[in-house]
Amino acid sequence: MTFPSNAHTHSRWCDGADAIPAMVEAARTFGFVSLGFSGHARQGFDPDYSMSADAQAGYFAELRTLQGAPEPGFPRLWAGLEVDALAHEDLRRADYAEADYVVGSAHYLCESWEGMPVAVDGDPALLRRYVDEVYHGDGLAMASDYFDIEVQALLRDRPPIIGHFDLLRKYAAPLSLFDEADPAYRRLALCALERAFPCGGVLEINTGGMARGYLPTPYPTPELLCAWRELGGQITLTSDCHDRRYLAHAFPEAAALARQAGFRTVLRLGTGEALWEETAL
């Protein structure tokens, strides 16, 4: 196994396909040494997408029980959460306090527009209409606002993991929102990454868009990965797994991209008390 760990995974408690025990068993068969769950935490405005308060309590109860009775040969388990940049402050504070670690992610552009939350990875028709009407079709203006939302949250919350940094690429080409090769877009993304660096989080190379067939490459782009290495940042590999078959999806490709960007080490979730262990790439 190229990289025997994954800190960004979803189970049936939110929008994943599998129950936690099935994910853990899959991780064991992959030879994982550690496995972190990062269920979608409540944000306070899009209940269909996140765990309810009751589900979140059940999620932690199940994970804490499993953590309390570790079995030989099974990966070390971590009970994390994926917390959105726009999550309401009271929920956010409680979730950061309860979770072993947080993946800090920006999905939404706004909580409510025409009665619907608008996400860069949500309903494509809604996103297209939002960009047309709010930004007069200017996808770069939308990208600028997206990165502002993301960077502000990262600097405010300082999550241990920076989730899918350029998630807005998901529908960039299919909806012709912007050209990710456009120097103006690349400058926006690079500048946002530099602004986010002081948050201290570990940047994930996230193959989730590949596993689900949206993108041929991971988040973030190789250019951003190079910039992160030049800044002195650290990385981990994840598959934003929603299906246990994809627990280690495209990890060899992600590791190769990291090496090409100049990284020689990568962080994986720890096997003991420490959250991270550094390993050679």
Ligand SMILES: [Zn+2]
């Ligand atoms: Zn996400």
Ligand SMILES: [Zn+2]
């Ligand atoms: Zn996720």
